[in-house]
Amino acid sequence: MERNFTGPDEYQKHFMPKDYLATYYSFECGSSSETEMVKFNLQCLHQTFGPGGLRGKTLIDVGSGPTIYQVLAACEAFSDITLSDFTDRNREELQKWLSKDPGAFDWTLVLKFACELEGNSRWQEKAEKLRATVKRVLKCDVNMSNPLAPVELPPMDCVLTLLAMECACSSLAAYRAALCNLASLLKPGGHLVTSITLQLSHYMVGKREFSCVSLTKEEVEQAILDAGLDIEQLLHSAQSYSTTTAPNKGICFIVARKRLGP
Numbered sequence: 001m002e003r004n005f006t007g008p009d010e011y012q013k014h015f016m017p018k019d020y021l022a023t024y025y026s027f028e029c030g031s032s033s034e035t036e037m038v039k040f041n042l043q044c045l046h047q048t049f050g051p052g053g054l055r056g057k058t059l060i061d062v063g064s065g066p067t068i069y070q071v072l073a074a075c076e077a078f079s080d081i082t083l084s085d086f087t088d089r090n091r092e093e094l095q096k097w098l099s100k101d102p103g104a105f106d107w108t109l110v111l112k113f114a115c116e117l118e119g120n121s122r123w124q125e126k127a128e129k130l131r132a133t134v135k136r137v138l139k140c141d142v143n144m145s146n147p148l149a150p151v152e153l154p155p156m157d158c159v160l161t162l163l164a165m166e167c168a169c170s171s172l173a174a175y176r177a178a179l180c181n182l183a184s185l186l187k188p189g190g191h192l193v194t195s196i197t198l199q200l201s202h203y204m205v206g207k208r209e210f211s212c213v214s215l216t217k218e219e220v221e222q223a224i225l226d227a228g229l230d231i232e233q234l235l236h237s238a239q240s241y242s243t244t245t246a247p248n249k250g251i252c253f254i255v256a257r258k259r260l261g262p
């Protein structure tokens with residue numbers, strides 16, 4: 001394990017959903033680096049799950065954090081969505097939005113942008129559709145061979161994970177092992193959809209610094225192949241966060257398919 005790795009206990013104690021959401025998802029000043037990163041992911045997700053894209057019944061989003069933007073496109077293509085995260089606070093924040101708690105984060109601007117991509121303006125209907133499609137919110141740890149233990153779900157049609165694996169893993173070896181853990185949740189022929197910030201060593205949540213494993217595009221590609229998946233699409237962008245919040249060097253969005261045999 002690398003020095004100064006932010007492990008599960010620190011996430012549980014110090015990762016504050018409100019600080020994370022305020023920094024990365026305020027979506028207010030249209031041209032901030034943070035907003036552009038959200039738009040990049042929403043555009044890739046729309047391409048992946050929009051017309052002619054992936055379809056299926058079951059999808060799990062792993063390392064959801066306190067966010068729902070990542071399943072706005074997928075809820076039109078999958079009928080049973082599971083959200084999951086390691087920390088209690090993040091799962092509580094998700095439940096607040098799902099149950100329309102008045103203290104929940106306001107996703108209106110992001111919902112409107114996702115609907116614009118789909119060519120409709122009915123963002124309230126989209127919110128209701130997503131609430132109806134999310135069937136459960138589970139605890140997960142990507143570093144365990146069954147990340148959902150003790151829960152066991154039937155093999156999934158799709159595993160989604162955005163901006164989480166590089167935060168949850170202490171080294172390249174741990175990232176490679178965690179990808180195998182995620183692949184084990186998939187049916188043969190099922191899809192992994194992932195977005196990874198490249199060469200990011202740490203990021204800020206409020207005044208706290210959280211570590212990441214710094215990955216290159218080539219390391220991510222090789223890890224996916226070695227986890228038994230074929231890459232069907234890879235979108236690489238130089239887009240990055242503000243250097244003071246998360247000094248990454250680009251981002252990679254990948255769609256990969258689990259091989260049918262060994």
Ligand SMILES: C[S@@+](CC[C@H](N)C(=O)[O-])C[C@H]1O[C@@H](n2cnc3c(N)ncnc32)[C@H](O)[C@@H]1O
Pocket residue numbers: 008011015062063064065066067070085086087090140141142143161162163164165167168169
């Ligand atoms: C940068 S946030 C990403 C959240 C969200 N997916 C997004 O796109 O904004 C990283 C997330 O990884 C989660 N995490 C950290 N360690 C983890 C682990 N071992 N297993 C699963 N999730 C973990 C954290 O709780 C946090 O929500």
